Amino acid sequence: MNTRTLRLALVGLAAGFTLSATSTVFAAGERVIPPSLNWSFSGPFGTFDRAQLQRGFKVVKEVCANCHSMSLIRLRNLSQPGGPEFSTGQVTALAATYTIKDGPNEQGEMFDRPGRAADAFPAPFPNEQAARAANGGAYPPDLSVLAKARTYERGFPKFVFDMFTQYQEQGPDYIAALLTGYKDPPPEGVTLLPGQYYNTYMPGHLIAMPPPMQDGQVEYPKGPDGKSPVPETVAQYSKDVAAFMVWMAEPHLEQRKRIGMMVMIFLFIFGGLLYYTKKKIWARIPAAA
């Protein structure tokens, strides 16, 4: 029937238009697709793994934060629901270990004071120029929303399926792959300039960030048996950092998915009721008056 084909075609049309949605970000150069990892926060019921976020924060604090800023993160965020959920006491204690430049005071001078929970995560460099100067001209990007700012092309038809499977973890997959993707020495035929490193997953493969971590570099909290429940390896660090970065980029993810489920259930019930109401009302029409 006409209507049915029309209907199908319009659905197809709408789907086709969305084709562009996941269009190329890194069009140039060859790209190695990062492996899809399992994330606790994927899917409609996904939640963050608190222990993983706490570990991720430890790595970020001890390693990443030496060069990268996290300007949108307030220390108080670390204790809010849906995140690493450190206790307020832990956050206050952590904040006090930082020195924050504040002021001016009555004498018009800037002064140092201990950090507070409401303060932003302290940046390692006062400005972009200082960050570049200290890093051989490369600017270590702010990590706050980086997990949403990094992706790779999924291609047709994968991106269409992503709409239904809710796959959207390109960011953390890429970050975790990047952190483990260093090759030293680089493959045959690649010459590196000073300050360049070879990374399989970086678009174009040349990266200015040196391999940031080694196995055992960050000490994880011990379990009851005196050993860390997860391995203290670069692979594990990378996953934990990527998960933490997803939380930083999307701190209300858990609330969003929880509310979403309630909304979907409500719409299903309300839609069903309306469907029968509509049928009932339309049954009143005479076939032909």
Place this chain on the structure above:
Amino acid sequence: MSGHSSYVPKTGFERWLDARLPIVRLMHDSAVSYPVPRNLNYFWTFGGILVFMLVAQIVTGVILAMHYTPHATMAFNSVEHIMRDVNYGWLMRYLHANGASMFFVAVYIHIFRGLYYGSYKAPREVLWILGVVIFLLMMATAFMGYVLPWGQMSFWGATVITNLFSALPVVGETIVTFLWGGYSVDNPTLNRFFSLHFLLPFMIFGVVILHVWALHHVGQNNPTGVEVKNVAKDTVPFTPYATVKDLFAMVCFIALFSWFVFYTPNFLGHADNYIPANPAATPAHIVPEWYFLPFYAILRAIPDKLGGVLAMFAAIAVLAFLPWLDTSKVKSMSYRPVARILFWVFAVVCVILGWLGAMPAEGGYVIASQIFTLLYFGYFVALFVLGIFEKPLPLPSSIADSVLGTMKGGSGARLATATASEPQAKG
């Protein structure tokens, strides 16, 4: 078309008000007793869905404006402030961002429904042209809204689109400088885009009122394209019939909308827009939002700067002339076997243009864009020629006849039930 008003003021106050400002009568005549062709399918629910989307965008937009800062150094962070600190701010922002996309999904279905069923033909030319005006305003609004988060795509999208006007001879450069309020896209540009992004939806609202007025004056088209001949036989009152059907369709549409908002809120956006605007580096591949892609492809298909801009605007403007370009007297393509094929080819051409718009402008993609741009405009030429030779299928004599015919072929049981309730059914 609606004829005499059937509104009867019941209380004294209603009579008093009706004699002074017949607003209740207006509402009654346009949303209760207004006669609706009884054979409308679900594609006719998108008008109501679009009104809902417009209101939803205005409500969430006004709320976002309460928390947003239109300044080049603060805009990006203020959007993140909304996402992080404002109570339910993430919900407002995701509703608004995905709402824009959903608005376009609905408007494209609405437009293609009009194209298929010939809703642009006499006496609905003005109704159709008002629709094209709304579409243009929507595109302007969506474009300026996309600039406001001041990410990389915002900035470079604004740069590229405003530069379109520099193609105009003599005055082009001046127009662009005036659009920018400077010598590049910068803080003054962001400020005026914010102001206009706030204003335009209310202009859309105004044109929507005209659009609905024109619709209610000439009456709705329907899947047969045969005009209403007998109001009693061919139509049903808007309330409750159309109201409940529209509501049901709206809830289904909201479910789709919610899926994106709550589960894949960034699917329809670009990752690059989470990188703050940087005038020193263009993203490797800049692409407009999905709903602009077919037009973007037409723009890039023409190797000449001015030619590309003109082709792109012509692709929209040509719609306004469609009532006179389509020479056939038959409205619905259900009765035009050849035109129907053309329609589907056109729909596929639009999708492919959309895909080409997302591809890099190089090699085979450019040639393909040129071919499909020709096909896009070819549709309108073909409709013009076809109407002269075409032999349409026989039309039903009336809407009521077409409904009866389907029912006989379809479900006898439903016909029986409907006949049984006939005596009291006239509402």
Place this chain on the structure above:
Amino acid sequence: MAQATDTSSGTTRRDFLMLTTGAAGAIGVGALLIPLVSQLAPDAQTVAAGAPMDVDLAPIAEGQAIKLFWRGKLIFVRHRTAKEIEEARAVAVASLPDPEADQARVKEGKEAFLVVYGNCTHLGCVPLGNAPGESKGDYDGWFCPCHGSHYDSSGRIRKGPAPKNLPVPPYAFTADTKIKIG
């Protein structure tokens, strides 16, 4: 509703269905109002910014007053003279529009320092009386120029349209001349 009279059982079912649908719709609209309204409440940043604040009172000479902000609200800190304290304590508490003893409005042993919110309790203007040369009103305190409210040297309303005394914010002395507000 004329249609509803066809068969009694049909009537009940139809009405029940419609009522349920209507109720569900009302619930939906109600739920939607929650985010739309609660976004108006102070956001997380504003709430968190209200951390306690340290103020050093040593630079305030006797007879002087300073203005400062805590949680975006204006606060007056006045170093009162012995005369002002005496005046504030001499008045019969029961005769005041908003009866409150001066002792209840300052910290014991620190009577010289008065800490009050600096917005008139009438309609929120800032009363005069802090800077030298400004009118202190008829009671050696503050005078609100907007509608003519007079506050005494304890920040209590004495004359004019304001209904309440200037409220005292939460604070405590952490050292001899240091306080923590909040």
